[in-house]
Amino acid sequence: MIHAEAPALEIVNLRKNYRRLEALRGVDFVLQRGERLAFLGPNGAGKTTLIRALAGRTRPTAGTIKVLGHPIHSIGARQALGLVPQDLALYGDLTTRENLFAFGKFHGVPRRELKKRVAWALDWTGLKDRAGDLVAGFSGGMKRRVNLACGVLHRPKIILLDEPTVGVDPQSRQRIFTMLDQLNEEGASILLTTHHLDEAEQRSDRIVILDQGRVIADGTIDELVLSTVGHSRLVKVRIDRPLVAPVTVPGGGSVRSYQVGIAGREMIETRIDDVAVDLAPFLQAVRKDGYMVSDMEVHAPSLHHVFLHLTGNELRD
Ligand SMILES: Nc1ncnc2c1ncn2[C@@H]1O[C@H](COP(=O)(O)OP(=O)(O)OP(=O)(O)O)[C@@H](O)[C@H]1O
Numbered sequence: 001m002i003h004a005e006a007p008a009l010e011i012v013n014l015r016k017n018y019r020r021l022e023a024l025r026g027v028d029f030v031l032q033r034g035e036r037l038a039f040l041g042p043n044g045a046g047k048t049t050l051i052r053a054l055a056g057r058t059r060p061t062a063g064t065i066k067v068l069g070h071p072i073h074s075i076g077a078r079q080a081l082g083l084v085p086q087d088l089a090l091y092g093d094l095t096t097r098e099n100l101f102a103f104g105k106f107h108g109v110p111r112r113e114l115k116k117r118v119a120w121a122l123d124w125t126g127l128k129d130r131a132g133d134l135v136a137g138f139s140g141g142m143k144r145r146v147n148l149a150c151g152v153l154h155r156p157k158i159i160l161l162d163e164p165t166v167g168v169d170p171q172s173r174q175r176i177f178t179m180l181d182q183l184n185e186e187g188a189s190i191l192l193t194t195h196h197l198d199e200a201e202q203r204s205d206r207i208v209i210l211d212q213g214r215v216i217a218d219g220t221i222d223e224l225v226l227s228t229v230g231h232s233r234l235v236k237v238r239i240d241r242p243l244v245a246p247v248t249v250p251g252g253g254s255v256r257s258y259q260v261g262i263a264g265r266e267m268i269e270t271r272i273d274d275v276a277v278d279l280a281p282f283l284q285a286v287r288k289d290g291y292m293v294s295d296m297e298v299h300a301p302s303l304h305h306v307f308l309h310l311t312g313n314e315l316r317d
């Protein structure tokens with residue numbers, strides 16, 4: 001087949017204007033086959049607009065989208081994609097089972113296969129007991145789980161999820177990710193947007209950060225950390241009495257001697273590059289000045305720091 005080696009998604013210079021508002025201002029990225037990509041960005045960054053464009057729900061102003069090498073509006077592309085939208089798209093006056101059957105038929109799942117898929121979906125959503133109840137009467141988290149099941153029932157090769165775990169309890173969230181891992185192991189590529197940075201950190205191979213319609217970062221967590229906040233660790237030690245004067249940590253190796261701590265505080269903070277080498281001299285210096293260390297925390301840079309570094313502290317909208 002010609003497109004055997006094409007990536008799952010290939011997006012070039014994607015633009016979307018809503019009148020004068022530029023929601024997407026030239027977005028480029030690739031989703032590799034089998035990859036799990038997390039899309040992050042402040043409110044209004046353009047994440048939903050992008051997902052809707054990828055799913056063919058909104059027409060881009062410019063740019064190209066290729067799905068497994070096929071143009072976006074081809075049958076091949078349509079069949080390959082599964083969308084779990086941010087705004088719930090369910091039939092409230094149908095039961096859970098009826099919704100699942102309706103979406104399955106819509107996606108062309110053969111009837112015999114469909115029964116199995118519906119049973120599978122009811123199992124991982126934990127909604128077996130509510131299979132015959134009308135969806136309109138469900139809690140927000142339950143609706144979201146049905147919404148998710150409807151989007152992945154046909155086992156698409158590429159799954160687009162727009163904030164799939166909003167309002168979902170920790171147990172269900174775990175199940176959702178176990179289910180996504182299963183589909184991923186079977187070869188599905190996953191693109192999800194989320195505001196849960198811990199989720200993105202643990203559940204993705206690569207991160208793309210969108211801000212004001214542009215990609216402002218694209219890489220693995222390690223790459224993003226290194227190119228923004230760096231790999232140094234923040235170390236905090238609690239001491240048994242207020243510090244009288246800053247502590248001098250002697251130099252060694254490539255490190256010069258330095259001073260830490262603020263007089264009057266019972267907490268000393270510093271940054272070190274290499275925990276194995278630099279931590280011991282720091283603690284020894286604190287003890288040498290006559291303080292007992294009662295507690296210690298070491299903070300590695302996280303996606304949270306990267307995100308704030310890149311997108312700032314200002315509210316967006
Ligand atoms: N149908 C629409 N008509 C007009 N403007 C729109 C429409 N959809 C989105 N926008 C605008 O496009 C911009 C991007 O919105 P979008 O929903 O893509 O952001 P988002 O990154 O998904 O945000 P959130 O994290 O809040 O879900 C916003 O300024 C929004 O107001």
Ligand SMILES: [Mg+2]
Pocket residue numbers: 047048049086162
């Ligand atoms: Mg959104």
